[in-house]
Amino acid sequence: GQxxxxxxxxxxxxxxxxxxxxxxxxxTLSNIQWYKQRPGGHPVFLIQLVKSGxxxxxxxxxxxxxxxxxxxxxxxxxxxxxxxxxxxxxxYSGAGSYQxxxxxxxxxxxxx
Amino acid sequence: ETGxxxxxxxxxxxxxxxxxxxxxxHLGHNAMYWYKQSAKKPLELMFVYNFKEQTENNSVPxxxxxxxxxxxxxxxxxxxxxxxDSALYLCASSHSPSAHYEQYFGPGTRLTVT
Numbered sequence: 001g002q003x004x005x006x007x008x009x010x011x012x013x014x015x016x017x018x019x020x021x022x023x024x025x026x027x028t029l030s031n032i033q034w035y036k037q038r039p040g041g042h043p044v045f046l047i048q049l050v051k052s053g054x055x056x057x058x059x060x061x062x063x064x065x066x067x068x069x070x071x072x073x074x075x076x077x078x079x080x081x082x083x084x085x086x087x088x089x090x091x092y093s094g095a096g097s098y099q100x101x102x103x104x105x106x107x108x109x110x111x112x
Numbered sequence: 113e114t115g116x117x118x119x120x121x122x123x124x125x126x127x128x129x130x131x132x133x134x135x136x137x138h139l140g141h142n143a144m145y146w147y148k149q150s151a152k153k154p155l156e157l158m159f160v161y162n163f164k165e166q167t168e169n170n171s172v173p174x175x176x177x178x179x180x181x182x183x184x185x186x187x188x189x190x191x192x193x194x195x196x197d198s199a200l201y202l203c204a205s206s207h208s209p210s211a212h213y214e215q216y217f218g219p220g221t222r223l224t225v226t
Contacts, residue, residue: 043155
């Protein structure tokens with residue numbers, strides 16, 4: 001089945017620094033979703049990207065979908081302690097499958 | 113968020129016990145899912161239901177038995193579990209099991225098998 005590789009696995013940043021996590025696939029993705037899971041919490045949907053080269057912003061968060069639709073990134077500008085958590089990308093396995101495949105996630109720690 | 117609720121939130125059970133996890137969604141969605149999340153593995157999809165019909169079973173051991181009586185309720189019946197089954201079990205729902213709909217997760221049940 002399709003896999004999405006996410007890097008880095010862990011990231012420690014000083015508050016105010018920027019943060020980026022990357023999601024890569026060996027196959028073309030129909031779309032990609034991003035979720036955030038706070039410590040002790042559950043995954044919460046952030047955004048979905050569908051179009052090649054698409055860029056979407058949510059306040060300090062910028063999401064990009066690669067031109068070839070094989071990679072995506074999430075960039076956080078000027079991190080805050082509220083950004084702490086694990087960020088997952090997820091993509092569907094392909095036509096006829098209902099399986100949403102999640103990356104292993106990037107765990108972000110923010111040092112105040 | 114109270115769109116998807118799960119009970120119990122914590123469960124400790126012995127290997128010979130039988131227990132059930134319950135999930136309820138109040139979002140009017142047609143698809144419901146069970147996921148397993150353990151410390152060293154990514155989110156693993158276990159079962160998918162669409163309009164109460166099971167559409168996917170990801171080679172889950174028979175000691176896990178799902179039940180979906182209607183599109184709002186989902187159960188996971190547990191019996192003869194192993195210690196390696198200890199994990200966070202998450203329920204999710206979506207408008208339909210299509211690539212274009214996001215999933216809404218419940219708070220999860222933290223299961224410990226002793």
